[in-house]
Amino acid sequence: MRRHLVNLLTLLSLTLCAATSVLWVRSYRGCDALVRPTAPGDRLCVTSEFGVVVAELEGPVSGTVLPGWEYFQSPLPRRWPVRAGRFGFEAYRGGVTHFVRLPPSTLHGLAVPHWCLVLLFAVLPGRWLVVRRLAADA
Secondary structure (H helix, E strand, C coil): CHHHHHHHHHHHHHHHHHHHHHHHHHCCCCCEEEEEEEECCEEEEEEEECCEEEEEEECCCCCCCCCCCCCCCCCCCCCCCCCCCHHHCEEEEEEECCCCCCCCEEEEEEEEEHHHHHHHHHHHHHHHHHHHHHHHHC
């Protein structure tokens, strides 16, 4: 039973490694984004852009819609990189102003480079290859 579980986790890890590698390559040509509202005024946004996976959680918006018109440009990919942390990692907190003239809301984010995720997901498949190689040599 344990061996089947390890094999299943290895296969899942290999699949995630391949998917992350594809996202890594795509991240330099555009922005892939998943956005999920978590509650009224809250949202979770996960993006793959410029070689990093960015997860942002936006807090609730309080107040009323501001009057008037506003012009803005919204090029894709998004505004990343905000700052370059050590080895591409970054945790940040800030504010965001919405294009629909809502009051600013708080924003918490975490950036993890694709290379780190690829290495992490490659551990179990790498272990599997080493074990198979050692078994074949014995």
